Amino acid sequence: MHELSIAHSILSIAEKAVPKNDRAVVTGVNLQIGELSGVEIESLKFAFSVIKENTLLEKAELIIDIIEGEAVCKECNTIFPLHSYGTCCPKCNSYSLKILKGREMRVLNIVVDE
Numbered sequence: 087m088h089e090l091s092i093a094h095s096i097l098s099i100a101e102k103a104v105p106k107n108d109r110a111v112v113t114g115v116n117l118q119i120g121e122l123s124g125v126e127i128e129s130l131k132f133a134f135s136v137i138k139e140n141t142l143l144e145k146a147e148l149i150i151d152i153i154e155g156e157a158v159c160k161e162c163n164t165i166f167p168l169h170s171y172g173t174c175c176p177k178c179n180s181y182s183l184k185i186l187k188g189r190e191m192r193v194l195n196i197v198v199d200e
């Protein structure tokens with residue numbers, strides 16, 4: 087399961103970012119996930135809720151910001167929003183596209199309650 091390994095990497099990135107203060111409680115992890123990344127948000131939240139047990143992130147929720155996909159047509163250079171793969175250029179119908187945005191998956195920051 088893809089989302090489980092993503093959840094593990096989020097956990098390890100966030101654990102390293104936790105201040106070395108034993109009263110610090112991580113309440114949230116801010117993430118950016120592109121709509122073309124193929125990540126299932128609900129599966130990811132579920133996987134995270136399972137693996138966070140007994141870790142520093144036990145009380146943390148995932149706060150997810152979805153990044154809209156964007157592509158540029160290699161034929162006519164039109165830039166347009168791309169919500170899924172298999173879409174062609176709205177101007178010239180070419181499938182020769184370069185993805186500009188929407189494949190990213192990153193941890194922005196963690197929210198700590200001290």
Ligand SMILES: [Zn+2]
Binds near residue numbers: 175176177
């Ligand atoms: Zn085009």
